[in-house]
Amino acid sequence: MRIEDAFLGVTVALLGLVLVYLFRVAVGPTVFDRILGVSALGTTTTIILLLVGVLYDRIELFVDLSLAYALLSFVGALAAARYFEQTGDR
Amino acid sequence: MSELVLAGLLVLLGALALVAVSAADLLIAAIALGAYGFALALVWAALGAPDVSFTEAVVGAGATTVFFLAALLRTSRRRSNVPNPQRLVALGAVLAVGLVLLVATRQLPLWGDVGAPPSTHVSPRYLERTLEETLTPNAVTAVVADYRSYDTLIETLVIFTGGLAGWLLLARPR
Numbered sequence: 001m002r003i004e005d006a007f008l009g010v011t012v013a014l015l016g017l018v019l020v021y022l023f024r025v026a027v028g029p030t031v032f033d034r035i036l037g038v039s040a041l042g043t044t045t046t047i048i049l050l051l052v053g054v055l056y057d058r059i060e061l062f063v064d065l066s067l068a069y070a071l072l073s074f075v076g077a078l079a080a081a082r083y084f085e086q087t088g089d090r
Numbered sequence: 091m092s093e094l095v096l097a098g099l100l101v102l103l104g105a106l107a108l109v110a111v112s113a114a115d116l117l118i119a120a121i122a123l124g125a126y127g128f129a130l131a132l133v134w135a136a137l138g139a140p141d142v143s144f145t146e147a148v149v150g151a152g153a154t155t156v157f158f159l160a161a162l163l164r165t166s167r168r169r170s171n172v173p174n175p176q177r178l179v180a181l182g183a184v185l186a187v188g189l190v191l192l193v194a195t196r197q198l199p200l201w202g203d204v205g206a207p208p209s210t211h212v213s214p215r216y217l218e219r220t221l222e223e224t225l226t227p228n229a230v231t232a233v234v235a236d237y238r239s240y241d242t243l244i245e246t247l248v249i250f251t252g253g254l255a256g257w258l259l260l261a262r263p264r
Contacts, residue, residue, distance in 0.1 A: 076155035
Protein backbone atom coordinates (compact mmCIF):
# COMPACT_ATOMS: atom_id res chain seq x y z
CA MET A 1 0.00 0.00 0.00
CA ARG A 2 1.43 3.34 -1.06
CA ILE A 3 1.25 6.53 0.98
CA GLU A 4 -0.94 8.08 -1.75
CA ASP A 5 -3.58 5.42 -1.09
CA ALA A 6 -3.64 6.44 2.56
CA PHE A 7 -4.09 10.10 1.56
CA LEU A 8 -6.86 9.13 -0.84
CA GLY A 9 -8.58 7.14 1.90
CA VAL A 10 -8.43 10.09 4.31
CA THR A 11 -9.79 12.39 1.57
CA VAL A 12 -12.76 10.11 0.91
CA ALA A 13 -13.42 9.80 4.67
CA LEU A 14 -13.40 13.60 5.03
CA LEU A 15 -15.75 13.89 2.06
CA GLY A 16 -18.06 11.54 3.95
CA LEU A 17 -17.88 13.98 6.88
CA VAL A 18 -18.76 16.80 4.46
CA LEU A 19 -21.95 14.82 3.71
CA VAL A 20 -22.85 14.91 7.41
CA TYR A 21 -22.26 18.67 7.60
CA LEU A 22 -24.29 19.28 4.48
CA PHE A 23 -27.12 17.18 5.95
CA ARG A 24 -27.10 19.49 8.98
CA VAL A 25 -27.08 22.56 6.71
CA ALA A 26 -30.01 21.25 4.68
CA VAL A 27 -32.16 19.90 7.53
CA GLY A 28 -31.47 22.35 10.36
CA PRO A 29 -33.68 22.46 12.41
CA THR A 30 -32.56 25.89 13.72
CA VAL A 31 -30.55 28.54 11.87
CA PHE A 32 -27.67 28.05 14.34
CA ASP A 33 -27.31 24.38 13.33
CA ARG A 34 -26.95 25.50 9.74
CA ILE A 35 -24.34 28.16 10.55
CA LEU A 36 -22.32 25.62 12.57
CA GLY A 37 -22.59 23.19 9.66
CA VAL A 38 -21.21 25.77 7.20
CA SER A 39 -18.36 26.68 9.59
CA ALA A 40 -17.34 23.04 10.06
CA LEU A 41 -17.61 22.61 6.29
CA GLY A 42 -15.10 25.45 5.80
CA THR A 43 -12.61 23.90 8.23
CA THR A 44 -12.86 20.47 6.61
CA THR A 45 -12.59 21.96 3.12
CA THR A 46 -9.24 23.52 4.15
CA ILE A 47 -7.85 20.07 4.99
CA ILE A 48 -9.37 18.44 1.91
CA LEU A 49 -7.68 21.09 -0.28
CA LEU A 50 -4.30 20.15 1.28
CA LEU A 51 -4.92 16.43 0.68
CA VAL A 52 -5.95 17.11 -2.92
CA GLY A 53 -2.70 19.10 -3.28
CA VAL A 54 -0.72 16.03 -2.13
CA LEU A 55 -2.65 13.76 -4.50
CA TYR A 56 -2.07 16.12 -7.46
CA ASP A 57 1.61 16.62 -6.47
CA ARG A 58 1.17 20.42 -6.33
CA ILE A 59 1.23 20.85 -2.57
CA GLU A 60 3.16 24.18 -2.62
CA LEU A 61 0.30 25.83 -4.53
CA PHE A 62 -2.44 24.29 -2.41
CA VAL A 63 -0.73 25.27 0.89
CA ASP A 64 -1.07 28.94 -0.05
CA LEU A 65 -4.67 28.40 -1.11
CA SER A 66 -5.73 26.61 2.06
CA LEU A 67 -4.01 29.21 4.26
CA ALA A 68 -5.94 32.04 2.59
CA TYR A 69 -9.05 29.84 2.63
CA ALA A 70 -8.72 29.25 6.38
CA LEU A 71 -8.37 32.99 6.94
CA LEU A 72 -11.53 33.77 4.98
CA SER A 73 -13.86 30.82 5.58
CA PHE A 74 -15.24 32.06 8.92
CA VAL A 75 -16.34 35.42 7.49
CA GLY A 76 -19.85 34.07 6.80
CA ALA A 77 -20.26 32.91 10.41
CA LEU A 78 -19.04 36.30 11.64
CA ALA A 79 -21.58 38.10 9.44
CA ALA A 80 -24.36 35.84 10.76
CA ALA A 81 -23.26 36.60 14.33
CA ARG A 82 -23.42 40.32 13.55
CA TYR A 83 -26.90 39.80 12.10
CA PHE A 84 -28.21 38.15 15.28
CA GLU A 85 -26.52 40.77 17.42
CA GLN A 86 -28.22 43.62 15.57
CA THR A 87 -31.70 42.16 15.08
CA GLY A 88 -31.98 40.10 18.28
CA ASP A 89 -34.23 37.45 16.64
CA ARG A 90 -33.49 33.80 15.88
CA MET B 91 -12.89 6.98 -8.14
CA SER B 92 -12.57 10.73 -8.67
CA GLU B 93 -15.58 10.56 -11.04
CA LEU B 94 -17.62 9.05 -8.18
CA VAL B 95 -16.53 11.83 -5.80
CA LEU B 96 -17.35 14.42 -8.45
CA ALA B 97 -20.78 12.93 -9.12
CA GLY B 98 -21.52 12.90 -5.38
CA LEU B 99 -20.45 16.54 -5.02
CA LEU B 100 -22.61 17.55 -8.00
CA VAL B 101 -25.66 15.82 -6.50
CA LEU B 102 -24.98 17.71 -3.26
CA LEU B 103 -24.74 20.97 -5.19
CA GLY B 104 -28.19 20.33 -6.66
CA ALA B 105 -29.62 19.48 -3.24
CA LEU B 106 -28.17 22.63 -1.65
CA ALA B 107 -29.49 24.78 -4.49
CA LEU B 108 -32.96 23.28 -3.93
CA VAL B 109 -32.71 24.05 -0.20
CA ALA B 110 -31.70 27.65 -0.98
CA VAL B 111 -34.54 28.13 -3.45
CA SER B 112 -37.28 26.49 -1.38
CA ALA B 113 -36.42 27.90 2.06
CA ALA B 114 -39.19 30.14 3.44
CA ASP B 115 -36.65 31.83 5.74
CA LEU B 116 -34.26 33.89 3.58
CA LEU B 117 -31.52 33.64 6.24
CA ILE B 118 -31.51 29.87 5.71
CA ALA B 119 -31.35 30.45 1.95
CA ALA B 120 -28.26 32.69 2.36
CA ILE B 121 -26.49 30.12 4.56
CA ALA B 122 -27.36 27.28 2.17
CA LEU B 123 -25.84 29.34 -0.66
CA GLY B 124 -22.65 29.68 1.44
CA ALA B 125 -22.45 25.89 1.77
CA TYR B 126 -23.11 25.66 -1.99
CA GLY B 127 -20.02 27.88 -2.53
CA PHE B 128 -17.85 25.59 -0.40
CA ALA B 129 -19.06 22.47 -2.23
CA LEU B 130 -18.49 24.14 -5.61
CA ALA B 131 -14.95 25.12 -4.50
CA LEU B 132 -14.30 21.42 -3.78
CA VAL B 133 -15.57 20.53 -7.27
CA TRP B 134 -13.13 22.99 -8.88
CA ALA B 135 -10.26 21.63 -6.74
CA ALA B 136 -11.12 18.06 -7.77
CA LEU B 137 -11.10 19.17 -11.44
CA GLY B 138 -7.56 20.54 -10.98
CA ALA B 139 -8.39 24.28 -11.05
CA PRO B 140 -7.14 25.56 -7.66
CA ASP B 141 -7.25 29.25 -8.61
CA VAL B 142 -10.92 29.03 -9.66
CA SER B 143 -11.62 27.01 -6.54
CA PHE B 144 -10.07 29.73 -4.40
CA THR B 145 -12.06 32.50 -6.11
CA GLU B 146 -15.25 30.51 -5.66
CA ALA B 147 -14.54 30.01 -1.96
CA VAL B 148 -13.78 33.68 -1.35
CA VAL B 149 -16.52 35.19 -3.52
CA GLY B 150 -19.20 32.47 -3.51
CA ALA B 151 -18.92 31.26 0.08
CA GLY B 152 -17.46 34.35 1.78
CA ALA B 153 -18.36 37.68 0.22
CA THR B 154 -21.79 36.69 -1.16
CA THR B 155 -22.96 35.42 2.24
CA VAL B 156 -21.85 38.69 3.86
CA PHE B 157 -23.64 40.76 1.19
CA PHE B 158 -26.86 38.72 1.53
CA LEU B 159 -26.78 39.06 5.31
CA ALA B 160 -26.15 42.82 5.03
CA ALA B 161 -29.15 43.09 2.70
CA LEU B 162 -31.33 40.97 5.02
CA LEU B 163 -30.32 43.15 7.98
CA ARG B 164 -31.85 46.16 6.23
CA THR B 165 -34.90 44.42 4.74
CA SER B 166 -36.88 41.38 5.90
CA ARG B 167 -36.15 37.70 6.45
CA ARG B 168 -39.49 36.59 5.04
CA ARG B 169 -39.86 35.79 1.37
CA SER B 170 -42.34 38.00 -0.53
CA ASN B 171 -45.41 36.40 -2.07
CA VAL B 172 -44.86 36.92 -5.76
CA PRO B 173 -48.04 35.96 -7.69
CA ASN B 174 -47.85 32.49 -9.22
CA PRO B 175 -47.98 33.35 -12.98
CA GLN B 176 -44.85 35.51 -12.63
CA ARG B 177 -43.02 32.66 -10.94
CA LEU B 178 -43.95 30.24 -13.71
CA VAL B 179 -42.62 32.65 -16.36
CA ALA B 180 -39.36 32.93 -14.40
CA LEU B 181 -39.10 29.13 -14.10
CA GLY B 182 -39.75 28.76 -17.84
CA ALA B 183 -37.05 31.32 -18.71
CA VAL B 184 -34.51 29.64 -16.41
CA LEU B 185 -35.24 26.18 -17.84
CA ALA B 186 -35.03 27.47 -21.44
CA VAL B 187 -31.65 29.19 -20.87
CA GLY B 188 -30.38 26.11 -19.02
CA LEU B 189 -31.40 23.87 -21.92
CA VAL B 190 -29.64 26.13 -24.46
CA LEU B 191 -26.46 26.11 -22.35
CA LEU B 192 -26.67 22.32 -21.96
CA VAL B 193 -26.98 21.87 -25.74
CA ALA B 194 -24.08 24.29 -26.29
CA THR B 195 -21.87 22.28 -23.87
CA ARG B 196 -21.89 19.35 -26.31
CA GLN B 197 -19.82 21.46 -28.74
CA LEU B 198 -17.09 22.14 -26.15
CA PRO B 199 -13.89 20.05 -26.17
CA LEU B 200 -13.68 17.36 -23.47
CA TRP B 201 -11.97 18.14 -20.17
CA GLY B 202 -8.18 17.71 -20.61
CA ASP B 203 -8.45 17.08 -24.38
CA VAL B 204 -4.93 17.62 -25.81
CA GLY B 205 -6.30 17.87 -29.37
CA ALA B 206 -8.60 20.81 -28.59
CA PRO B 207 -7.75 24.15 -30.29
CA PRO B 208 -6.82 25.93 -26.99
CA SER B 209 -4.37 23.12 -26.17
CA THR B 210 -2.78 22.93 -29.62
CA HIS B 211 -1.92 26.56 -30.32
CA VAL B 212 -3.32 29.09 -27.78
CA SER B 213 -1.76 27.78 -24.55
CA PRO B 214 1.67 26.95 -26.08
CA ARG B 215 1.85 30.44 -27.63
CA TYR B 216 1.40 32.09 -24.22
CA LEU B 217 3.57 29.61 -22.33
CA GLU B 218 6.48 29.96 -24.79
CA ARG B 219 6.45 33.72 -25.39
CA THR B 220 5.17 35.20 -22.10
CA LEU B 221 8.55 35.49 -20.39
CA GLU B 222 10.33 37.25 -23.28
CA GLU B 223 7.37 39.50 -24.15
CA THR B 224 6.25 40.59 -20.67
CA LEU B 225 9.16 39.63 -18.35
CA THR B 226 6.58 38.03 -16.01
CA PRO B 227 7.29 34.49 -14.72
CA ASN B 228 3.58 33.66 -14.10
CA ALA B 229 1.71 33.17 -17.40
CA VAL B 230 -1.77 33.62 -15.86
CA THR B 231 -0.76 36.94 -14.28
CA ALA B 232 0.73 38.07 -17.60
CA VAL B 233 -2.49 37.25 -19.48
CA VAL B 234 -4.70 39.04 -16.95
CA ALA B 235 -2.55 42.12 -16.34
CA ASP B 236 -0.62 42.49 -19.61
CA TYR B 237 -2.17 40.84 -22.70
CA ARG B 238 -5.72 41.65 -21.51
CA SER B 239 -4.96 44.72 -19.41
CA TYR B 240 -7.81 46.81 -20.92
CA ASP B 241 -10.23 43.98 -20.15
CA THR B 242 -9.00 43.88 -16.55
CA LEU B 243 -9.15 47.69 -16.29
CA ILE B 244 -12.81 47.81 -17.39
CA GLU B 245 -13.61 44.87 -15.10
CA THR B 246 -12.19 46.85 -12.20
CA LEU B 247 -14.39 49.76 -13.24
CA VAL B 248 -17.45 47.48 -13.28
CA ILE B 249 -16.64 46.15 -9.80
CA PHE B 250 -16.06 49.70 -8.53
CA THR B 251 -19.44 50.83 -9.92
CA GLY B 252 -21.14 47.78 -8.42
CA GLY B 253 -19.51 48.40 -5.04
CA LEU B 254 -20.49 52.07 -5.13
CA ALA B 255 -24.11 51.20 -5.99
CA GLY B 256 -24.21 48.59 -3.23
CA TRP B 257 -22.81 51.06 -0.73
CA LEU B 258 -25.36 53.72 -1.74
CA LEU B 259 -28.20 51.18 -1.35
CA LEU B 260 -27.05 49.65 1.93
CA ALA B 261 -25.62 52.68 3.75
CA ARG B 262 -27.79 53.70 6.69
CA PRO B 263 -29.59 57.04 6.24
CA ARG B 264 -28.56 59.49 8.95
